[in-house]
Amino acid sequence: MERPRILIVGGGFAGLECARRLEHKLAASEAEISLVTPFSYQLYLPLLPHVAAGVLTPQSVAVSLRRSLHRTHIIPGGVIGVDPAAKVCVIRKITDEVIALRYNYLVLAPGSITRSFDIPGLTAYARGMKTLAEAAYIRDHVIAQLDLASTTLDQRERESRLQFVVVGGGYAGTETAACLQRLTTAATRRYPRLDPAMIKWHLIDIAPKLMPELGDKLGNTALQILRARGIEVSLGVSVAEVGAETVKFTDGRVLPCRTLIWTAGVAASPLIGTLDADTVRGRIAVTAEMRVPQFDSVFALGDAAAVPDLSKGDGAVCPPTAQHSARQGRRVADNLVAALHNEPLQPYYHKDLGLVVDLGGKDAVSKPIGVELKGVPAQLVARGYHIMAMRTNVAKFRVGANWLLNATAGDDFVRTGFLARQPARLRDFEYTDAYLSREQVRQHAQSLLAKG
Structure with a gap:
């Protein structure tokens, strides 16, 4: 009997946590796990300002997916359209080759773009x-x-x-x-x-x-x-x-x-616009279990989904933060396992762990579990949180070593020049014009599947 295919779109906090949990909870014989992402790393977004300031090297915040995942099939590209009726994703590989891939369960975690x-x-x-x-x-x-x-x-x-x-x-x-x-x-x-x-x-x-x-x-x-x-x-x-x-x-x-x-601010990935689904301020509407009501076997989470915030009620939805995305990824994985085993799904309920804001040097403000901190204590909490949140020991070591080096040796003022000729407009780096219309998705899916 052919294994069901779970296709995860996006290798950010939500997608990575979902794949990790599925690997832990499902035997290899129970499902085939595939993840579509243009880059073979999970970007640790909260530390991007440190990269911009040269405190951390770019590699430090690019957490290797191949170190984090062991039997998930990583497809190098981006999903540019979904045909839920045919249960097909249209994928453009990093070579610009366009392929169609069938799925049994789809996890939409394409993240967001700059608003x-x-x-x-x-x-x-x-x-x-x-x-x-x-x-x-x-x-x-x-x-x-x-x-x-x-x-x-x-x-x-x-x-x-x-x-x-x-x-x-x-x-x-x-x-x-x-x-x-x-x-x-x-x-x-x-x-x-x-x-x-x-x-x-x-x-x-x-x-x-x-x-x-x-x-x-x-x-x-x-x-x-x-x-x-x-x-x-x-x-x-x-x-x-x-x-x-x-x-x-x-x-x-x-x-x-x-x-x-x-x-x-941010806006949901344009991929959401290729689906004929209800949205809430541009984010795809889902149930508390993170299922998309209009489509069978489709889950959505993270920045691209309007996940009900049950801790607040009154129609509130979870904000697009890394903390929410990571936890939602784990809950969706649990619900996928439950669906495969014909067990009831569980809603996502968030318990806030607090907030950390790193202002560089010794300056920071933090609010872990409701305790307000500033200065060095807040900085220690902020950086300790980031170290713990990173998913590989190599990434933890790189970040810690970079912080130590910067604290002792100071800043360098070197231009690498790698991107000197890039226009660097928002659409150039965030690929906002890469997606297909709904009709184009259907045509691509039918055409590519007909070719086998």
Whole structure:
């Protein structure tokens, strides 16, 4: 008898945890597990700001899937469409070859992309912080601005190169601004012509509070830390227009600036749009057991799914965080095992473990299990949490060693140049235009399956 195929879409927190749990709970004879992902690593997203700041090497946060998984078949590519009626996924391999793959059970964990808005110049000039390539690019770009500013005699050019804007007052934006500001401040010791006062960092958000999930006390503490370090934080403000050398804010200010880092939230993967399914603010609607009601044997979770938050009720859905995604992955695996054994499925219920925000150096705020911390104790909790959350001992060692090296030897200001010729627009690194329409998916599925 042919083994049922469980096909997992996405190798992030949700997809990896689901595959790991399935390997643990199912014998090889019970199911064939396949995972589709363009990269052979799980990106540890919370530490991307450390990569952008050069505190961690890119390899440190790229957790090897082949070290984490032992009998899951990893398909190098991306799912560009799903035909649930035929139980077929259309996959574009990294060679651009398009194939169709049947499944018995489908786990949709394609993650999210950077959310953007119809702001003039945004898609042309903004840089994201959602992928490893974007973090590496931003590091090179920021150091390039220092290099160029230190050699130009044009005061206007120098001013535009030394003003940096980060949009988004959530965890990603706040940590990105904090870590990169620390890098550029340290850099002035290596650039004799640059005065620290010349370098200006701006963090803006349309919300009235910085990281409201932290609560008023810790949120204000984080705000005070940033402002004490010279970061100008503007709340209730967004971007009105972006140019090659200027940024205009909604409050009327126009800044000379060549670096806009956009972290203003995420949107579900465009893959969700290829399915004829109900959505909640762009995320596919699922039950508390994470089943997609319209389709047989399809589960969805992570950033791309609107999973009911039973701990809050009143129609609330779980926020798109790594903590939720990892736990949902394990619950979906348990439910897949239950489905194979004809047992009842269990709902996902989240128990919050707290929040950690690493602001670089000795600065941090944390709220583990409801206890509010700041400074070195918060930093120890934050970094300890990240080490424990990484899925291989090699990754844990690399991250710990990088932190130790940076703490003792300081920062380097080296441009690798690997991505110097890349346009680096949001769609270039996040492949937002790679997906098929529903009709194209059906046609591809029928055509490719007919060929066998």
